[in-house]
C-alpha cells in the first residue's frame with residue numbers, strides 16, 4: 001500500500017490524544033476499504049454484539065488477531081472457529097501513526113500491536129461512551145477512519161460525561177490516544193451520512209479500524 005501522508009498536521013485534543021486529519025491519501029483509503037471487505041468475510045463475519053445488560057450494539061464488528069466482544073478477548077470466534085490473523089502491515093501502520101501523531105519515535109514496538117477491530121457504522125449506528133480497557137498493555141490505541149465523517153467524542157478518564165471534546169473524523173483521518181489519554185472515555189454520537197467522497201472506496205457508511213496491543217499471549 002502507499003505511504004501515509006506524513007506531512008499532515010497533528011492536532012492535540014487532550015494530553016496524549018492526537019488527531020491527524022488527512023493522514024491517509026485516497027489510494028491508501030481505497031486499499032484499506034478493499035481489505036476491510038475481505039476481513040468482513042472472515043470467520044463470523046461482521047457481527048452486532050450483545051451487551052451484558054441485554055442491549056445490542058448498533059455497530060457491526062469484525063476482529064483480527066484477537067476476537068473482542070463485550071467485554072473480553074478470546075482467540076475463538078463463537079460458532080465460527082479461530083479468529084483471523086492480525087495482519088503485519090496494520091502493526092506497521094499503527095507504529096507509523098503513533099510516530100506521526102506524537103512526532104517522536106514511538107516508545108512501543110511494531111510487534112506490540114496484535115489486534116484490530118473493524119467497525120462498520122450505517123447511517124443509524126453510534127457507539128456509546130466507553131473506555132478501551134480490556135488490554136493489559138499501556139500501548140497507544142490507533143484509530144483510522146474511512147467513508148462517512150463522524151462526530152468522535154473524546155472525554156476524560158473519570159466519567160462518561162463532560163469535559164469532552166467533539167472532533168469530526170473524516171475519511172483518511174488518524175486518531176491516537178495513549179499515555180494519560182489511554183483510558184479516557186470516548187464514543188461516536190453520530191455519523192454524517194452521505195458525507196464521504198466516493199473516491200475513498202466506500203459509498204455509504206463509515207468504517208473504523210481500531211488497532212491495539214492486548215499485552216496478552
Ligand SMILES: O=C(O)CCC(=O)C(=O)O
Nearest residue numbers: 117119132143188208210
Ligand atoms: O469508531 C470509532 O471511531 C471508535 C471505535 C472505538 O472506540 C472502539 O472500537 O473501541
Ligand SMILES: [Fe+2]
Nearest residue numbers: 130131132186
Ligand atoms: Fe473505543
